[in-house]
Amino acid sequence: MGDVKKQPHVDYDPFEHREVEKPNSDVRSTANLIKASLGTGILAGPLAFSNAGWGVGLIGTLFIGFLCTHCIHILVKTSRGCCKIEKKPLLDYAQTCRSVFANGPKSVRRFAGAASIFAEFALLSTYVGVCCIYTVLISDSIKQLVDHYVPSVTIPVEYYCLILLLPLCVLCQIRYLKFLAVFSMIANVLLVATYAICLYYIFGGGISFVDKKVAGDPARYPAFISTVIFAMEGIGVVMPVENSMKKPQNFLGFPSVLVVAMSTIVFLYSTLGLFGYFRYGDVLRGTITLNLPTEEWPAIFAKIFIALSIFFTYPLQFYVVIDIFTKYTKHHIKENYQKMAQVVARTVGVTCCVGIGIALPLLEQIINIVGAIFYSILGLVIPAIVETVFRWNDLGKFKWILWKNVLILLFGLGSLVSGCTVTIMDIIQVLKQKTE
Numbered sequence: 001m002g003d004v005k006k007q008p009h010v011d012y013d014p015f016e017h018r019e020v021e022k023p024n025s026d027v028r029s030t031a032n033l034i035k036a037s038l039g040t041g042i043l044a045g046p047l048a049f050s051n052a053g054w055g056v057g058l059i060g061t062l063f064i065g066f067l068c069t070h071c072i073h074i075l076v077k078t079s080r081g082c083c084k085i086e087k088k089p090l091l092d093y094a095q096t097c098r099s100v101f102a103n104g105p106k107s108v109r110r111f112a113g114a115a116s117i118f119a120e121f122a123l124l125s126t127y128v129g130v131c132c133i134y135t136v137l138i139s140d141s142i143k144q145l146v147d148h149y150v151p152s153v154t155i156p157v158e159y160y161c162l163i164l165l166l167p168l169c170v171l172c173q174i175r176y177l178k179f180l181a182v183f184s185m186i187a188n189v190l191l192v193a194t195y196a197i198c199l200y201y202i203f204g205g206g207i208s209f210v211d212k213k214v215a216g217d218p219a220r221y222p223a224f225i226s227t228v229i230f231a232m233e234g235i236g237v238v239m240p241v242e243n244s245m246k247k248p249q250n251f252l253g254f255p256s257v258l259v260v261a262m263s264t265i266v267f268l269y270s271t272l273g274l275f276g277y278f279r280y281g282d283v284l285r286g287t288i289t290l291n292l293p294t295e296e297w298p299a300i301f302a303k304i305f306i307a308l309s310i311f312f313t314y315p316l317q318f319y320v321v322i323d324i325f326t327k328y329t330k331h332h333i334k335e336n337y338q339k340m341a342q343v344v345a346r347t348v349g350v351t352c353c354v355g356i357g358i359a360l361p362l363l364e365q366i367i368n369i370v371g372a373i374f375y376s377i378l379g380l381v382i383p384a385i386v387e388t389v390f391r392w393n394d395l396g397k398f399k400w401i402l403w404k405n406v407l408i409l410l411f412g413l414g415s416l417v418s419g420c421t422v423t424i425m426d427i428i429q430v431l432k433q434k435t436e
Helices: 026-037 045-052 054-086 093-102 106-149 157-171 177-204 218-232 235-243 257-283 297-332 335-359 363-390 397-435
Strands: none
Touching (some): 026 177, 026 235, 026 257, 026 297, 045 054, 045 218, 045 257, 054 218, 054 235, 054 257, 054 397, 093 106, 093 235, 093 363, 106 157, 106 297, 106 335, 106 363, 157 297, 157 335, 177 257, 235 297, 235 363, 297 335, 363 397
16 A cells, blocks of 8 residues: 555654643543533433343443444544644644545545545534434423423424524534533533433333343344444544643543543443333333423423533534534634624524424434434544554554454444434334324
8 A cells, every 4th residue: 555654753742732722621521521422312222222122232332332432542542643743732533534644555645635524524414413403302302391381382393493593593602612611511410310310210110121122123223223323422522622621641541531431421321221211111202301201390300401401512512513614714714703703603503403403303313314324434434444544554463453443344334324224214104104
């Protein structure tokens, strides 16, 4: 494949040259990383387990959790290596992809620009999808409460999405991760409270193991994998979080921000998924909070808490979208118009996300599509490729790094194709039922 450009400069320490305007502590960085991955994903855990069966679901969750953590690790490690080569203090996700190819074997250097554009497009598409999911989830939760307590008001979920447009536009005007971390902490507290209430109903309502499947229908495994990948992955926020840390060297290692965050995510997801499936079986809806009763106060608080939690998390997910916009437009907009451009761009961006949510308010299916297509590409396929290219001259004994990444690549592509196929068939079936 040709020679790789010179290896990283050991004398250049990117951490010493970073100048972050408002750096985050390890605790805040951990909170941002946890919140970026949790939310709708963890609450869809029981439904994922119903697709896979509790035995396959538990083993699959642990495996995918380990795989996602490993892919984040190799992406960040590769990015730091690229920083040393280019003598830059930090690189974002797309810049890392460009740098890997630009400094890689001669035969792939011409793809550097395409790699960067592809990564940006995948990031943008992923987090637009996530924002759409959040819009629909909040709207579903509000609609369920209004339908029960104000039965005279019966409006479609699409109208609730529209009502959310203004408050979301206002909230997304917050620009710095340091301030978003405060909302992340509040959202985490609300999410933990929702998690506790869900466990209260799970264990308080009687759990039956008799009719629960150890292994589900293999045809539904792709839907399970897509949902778990969606729940585990927050890879688009990883580089902004690591780049904005006061002590970025604490992001990797053991113990570290990454290990603590991902261990917490895997534990919460597997426990709620397992016991939620034992409690509600195969009658689960898109998220477990929608299965809770609407006439009891703890359940009402759970629905309110999750709506608020997702609402406060929305600007963190939208941060990735607006960050891409800012990167490509900042140098073309005059200094005195920068603030106005940000306000307009954020308003238009949120409006587009809400508009897509209105057009396709199918929560479970959107989660599976985003997990299958975009998170598989961002969280599995791209990290495997960039590490392989970056370490082409040093792939380890028997080239084990190459074979390991080939397996990750095949798993990611397999999840993408099978997950898309199953989800599209589900969407067609749902739309067909609506028209009958």
